[in-house]
Amino acid sequence: MALLEVNDVHAYYGYIHALKGISLTVEKGEIVTLIGGNGAGKTTTLRTISGLLKPRHGSIIFEGEDIAQYRAHQLVAKGISMVPEGRGIFAKLTVLENLEMGAYLRKDKDGIAKDMKRVFELFPRLAERKNQVAGTMSGGEQQMLAIGRALMSRPRLLLMDEPSMGLAPVLVELIFDTIEEINKAGTTVLLVEQNAHMALQIAHRGYVLQTGEIVLSNTAKELQKDPTVQKAYLGIE
Amino acid sequence: MAKTGRIDWRQLIRYGLLAGVAALYVSVIGMVEVFSQRSLITGVLTLGQLLLFSAPVLAGYLAVYKDDESQTAAFSLLKGVITGLFSSLPLIALVLLANAVNLRAMFVNVSPALIDILVFGQGTAVGVLLLLLSGAIWGTLGVIIHLLPDKTRHVVLVGLSWTLGAGMLSELLIQVFRPLFGSGFIRFVFQGGALKLWASIVVFILVTLLDWYWSKRREEVKTKMANLNPTQRRAGMGVGLLILLILPWILGTYLSEVLDNVGLFILMGLGLNIAVGLAGLLDLGYVATFAIGAYVMGLFTSTSSLGVGELNFWIVLPISILAAMTAGFLLALPVLHMRGDYLAITTLGFGEIIRILALSDWLSPIIGGAQGILAIPKPQIGSFVFRGPQEIYYLILAGCILAIFVSSRLNNSRTGRQWMAMREDEDVAAAMGIDTTKSKVLAFTLSAASGGLAGAIFASKLGTIFPHSFNLLISINVLSLIIVGGMGSLPGVVVGAFALVALPELLREFAEYRLLLYGALLIVMMLARPEGLWPSAVRRRELKGTEEEEIEGGEGAPVAVTAD
Numbered sequence: 041m042a043l044l045e046v047n048d049v050h051a052y053y054g055y056i057h058a059l060k061g062i063s064l065t066v067e068k069g070e071i072v073t074l075i076g077g078n079g080a081g082k083t084t085t086l087r088t089i090s091g092l093l094k095p096r097h098g099s100i101i102f103e104g105e106d107i108a109q110y111r112a113h114q115l116v117a118k119g120i121s122m123v124p125e126g127r128g129i130f131a132k133l134t135v136l137e138n139l140e141m142g143a144y145l146r147k148d149k150d151g152i153a154k155d156m157k158r159v160f161e162l163f164p165r166l167a168e169r170k171n172q173v174a175g176t177m178s179g180g181e182q183q184m185l186a187i188g189r190a191l192m193s194r195p196r197l198l199l200m201d202e203p204s205m206g207l208a209p210v211l212v213e214l215i216f217d218t219i220e221e222i223n224k225a226g227t228t229v230l231l232v233e234q235n236a237h238m239a240l241q242i243a244h245r246g247y248v249l250q251t252g253e254i255v256l257s258n259t260a261k262e263l264q265k266d267p268t269v270q271k272a273y274l275g276i277e
Numbered sequence: 278m279a280k281t282g283r284i285d286w287r288q289l290i291r292y293g294l295l296a297g298v299a300a301l302y303v304s305v306i307g308m309v310e311v312f313s314q315r316s317l318i319t320g321v322l323t324l325g326q327l328l329l330f331s332a333p334v335l336a337g338y339l340a341v342y343k344d345d346e347s348q349t350a351a352f353s354l355l356k357g358v359i360t361g362l363f364s365s366l367p368l369i370a371l372v373l374l375a376n377a378v379n380l381r382a383m384f385v386n387v388s389p390a391l392i393d394i395l396v397f398g399q400g401t402a403v404g405v406l407l408l409l410l411s412g413a414i415w416g417t418l419g420v421i422i423h424l425l426p427d428k429t430r431h432v433v434l435v436g437l438s439w440t441l442g443a444g445m446l447s448e449l450l451i452q453v454f455r456p457l458f459g460s461g462f463i464r465f466v467f468q469g470g471a472l473k474l475w476a477s478i479v480v481f482i483l484v485t486l487l488d489w490y491w492s493k494r495r496e497e498v499k500t501k502m503a504n505l506n507p508t509q510r511r512a513g514m515g516v517g518l519l520i521l522l523i524l525p526w527i528l529g530t531y532l533s534e535v536l537d538n539v540g541l542f543i544l545m546g547l548g549l550n551i552a553v554g555l556a557g558l559l560d561l562g563y564v565a566t567f568a569i570g571a572y573v574m575g576l577f578t579s580t581s582s583l584g585v586g587e588l589n590f591w592i593v594l595p596i597s598i599l600a601a602m603t604a605g606f607l608l609a610l611p612v613l614h615m616r617g618d619y620l621a622i623t624t625l626g627f628g629e630i631i632r633i634l635a636l637s638d639w640l641s642p643i644i645g646g647a648q649g650i651l652a653i654p655k656p657q658i659g660s661f662v663f664r665g666p667q668e669i670y671y672l673i674l675a676g677c678i679l680a681i682f683v684s685s686r687l688n689n690s691r692t693g694r695q696w697m698a699m700r701e702d703e704d705v706a707a708a709m710g711i712d713t714t715k716s717k718v719l720a721f722t723l724s725a726a727s728g729g730l731a732g733a734i735f736a737s738k739l740g741t742i743f744p745h746s747f748n749l750l751i752s753i754n755v756l757s758l759i760i761v762g763g764m765g766s767l768p769g770v771v772v773g774a775f776a777l778v779a780l781p782e783l784l785r786e787f788a789e790y791r792l793l794l795y796g797a798l799l800i801v802m803m804l805a806r807p808e809g810l811w812p813s814a815v816r817r818r819e820l821k822g823t824e825e826e827e828i829e830g831g832e833g834a835p836v837a838v839t840a841d
């Protein structure tokens with residue numbers, strides 16, 4: 041049984057039909073990427089899975105349970121955590137407080153301390169800036185914080201919305217290395233990216249989304265070779 | 278290398294004329310004339326003059342503000358003179374124009390008395406020259422203030438503010454000091470409701486000395502304060518409480534009345550602060566909770582024909598609070614999915630609906646319509662009756678202390694953190710596992726409680742209530758005081774209430790221009806001090822700074838997430 045199974049999901053913003061029957065699966069232990077251009081519906085897909093947007097049709101099965109009707113805060117408790125688009129850190133709080141917010145639902149102080157330590161090992165830069173107000177950090181550091189914060193709820197499925205957005209190439213590489221590391225440590229990742237090149241390098245499988253529909257799906261290796269993907273998303277003529 | 282750079286005429290003219298137009302504006306709308314009736318320093322300075330002259334001073338200051346160090350003082354002073362001269366031109370134009378044509382047909386406030394003030398009572402020709410001269414002097418003063426070394430400037434400005442403040446509040450000081458020091462002292466220091474010149478100089482010198490001394494000892498005092506042991510701390514709080522308890526008897530009836538009003542607004546401010554400051558929900562209809570609290574109290578305690586049950590104040594008090602909270606809860610339901618401006622407009626409507634319902638013929642058999650509810654008895658404990666403002670004060674004080682206690686507990690609780698997260702970003706808060714629906718409903722419900730409490734006390738304090746007491750202006754007042762004090766900050770609410778409620782009450786001249794002053798004050802605050810007079814976050818950050826080492830030393834020590 042797949043960890044996450046999205047079946048024929050339709051989602052709307054008012055009258056705008058943003059998702060027109062999306063189906064995808066994420067197996068336990070995988071990195072699955074969802075690539076697509078601007079406005080394709082990537083963020084909407086993640087919002088729907090994470091409970092911020094209710095699908096009008098279709099089912100979303102997580103660990104065997106249909107979660108389509110759950111609300112976002114309930115899904116955190118069920119093991120789904122999200123790194124939102126544009127990072128969405130709490131700008132006025134310190135790094136430490138942001139991480140604490142990530143563990144909001146947890147009561148096990150020892151476990152929290154352990155996970156906090158792990159986040160600081162993953163991102164030594166955050167450790168140096170523990171008490172810095174998050175809004176004053178650089179874009180890359182904020183992205184690290186957003187990822188670290190998402191990890192603090194000990195998710196079994198991590199949803200990430202364009203973590204490379206607006207970052208310098210070196211930092212993009214660092215972030216993607218870390219995503220791989222997080223995955224190797226046992227967290228399943230659904231990664232949304234416009235930066236198809238990087239995403240396909242670390243992902244096991246991928247889906248291509250276009251105007252609210254999945255137009256292509258395959259292993260990451262095959263997608264890298266696919267002529268349409270090369271042309272449209274990898275900039276190879 | 279002192280260089281006497283080029284004079285940037287355009288900039289000087291711009292600052293000068295802007296200041297001049299500001300002075301012209303306050304003159305034409307009648308502020309100068311009204312404010313001139315209050316003298317600050319007997320025979321030397323009136324509030325009207327202060328208003329007029331502060332514009333060129335500021336212009337002079339700004340004209341040289343961006344200059345680099347290399348310019349000579351003389352050159353800077355010249356700029357001040359030029360700016361000041363230009364700032365006089367609009368007023369001169371007004372004087373000449375008023376002589377030539379009848380401006381009053383269009384601008385009712387351009388009276389002969391105003392013109393007389395503008396020309397220093399000297400007739401047109403001499404007056405115009407005096408205006409130019411005064412412009413030059415004040416412009417130069419602005420430059421001088423800028424040229425002073427930082428420390429000196431600070432001391433001088435603090436001294437000036439306190440002296441002018443003391444002058445402005447002379448009537449209040451006279452009332453407070455008369456019973457303490459006797460009439461002889463009053464006549465010695467004050468004249469015509471203002472400070473005598475020598476007294477103002479003494480105040481200035483005293484304040485500057487104190488400020489200078491304070492700046493030397495500040496660190497020392499702060500560390501001492503921080504290292505107080507619990508007993509000393511408790512003793513300090515006891516002394517503070519004692520002062521609060523005897524305050525109305527020092528201040529007398531009139532000032533106690535003012536203090537009561539401030540207290541009611543503090544109560545409302547603390548309540549609204551929960552919704553706006555902590556949870557980030559812009560509520561423009563807060564007056565509704567105040568009205569509901571007042572009407573419930575009125576209805577169930579009144580001895581008039583409208584009264585239901587003629588219950589005791591203490592029985593109805595919790596009912597009033599519960600009724601207000603219920604209203605807050607009901608308001609929260611339809612606005613759950615609204616954000617920002619939509620929320621603001623809806624709550625605004627809610628406030629108006631309550632007022633209009635109170636006014637309506639439909640409900641008038643029950644709550645009196647425009648006639649309101651009369652004969653609401655004063656609260657009583659045993660044989661002690663909260664009769665006048667000095668007694669009611671204790672009720673309000675108790676309410677405020679309770680509200681401050683509850684608010685500060687909330688602020689530092691898990692709930693407080695929920696609100697904080699929601700305020701920053703609702704979606705992200707939900708992604709942390711926070712039930713934003715529950716948090717919102719809770720915020721509106723709790724926020725309404727102290728509005729209801731304030732309303733209940735208000736009703737029995739006045740003895741009568743009318744729908745028109747519960748207008749939009751109250752919501753705006755409460756919101757403004759939160760913003761001016763500093764969003765989300767408890768001391769900010771207190772400071773804001775004193776700034777926006779007590780000052781206009783004490784300076785009656787302000788009353789007419791209250792909204793104008795609010796507007797001006799809010800704009801200035803947003804530009805110069807957007808975090809408010811007594812902000813919360815910055816302070817919190819400071820505290821964090823001192824905790825740093827502990828956390829570092831604890832090597833990933835469990836950071837209390839659940840410890841409340």
Ligand SMILES: Nc1ncnc2c1ncn2[C@@H]1O[C@H](COP(=O)(O)OP(=O)(O)O)[C@@H](O)[C@H]1O
Pocket residue numbers: 053056058076077078079080081082083084085
């Ligand atoms: N809040 C919204 N209201 C209305 N339409 C929206 C909203 N958010 C996104 N859309 C529309 O839905 C479609 C998908 O958007 P999105 O999921 O953000 O795309 P992506 O993340 O792939 O760039 C776009 O056409 C976009 O204009």
Ligand SMILES: [Mg+2]
Pocket residue numbers: 082083084125202
């Ligand atoms: Mg997107």
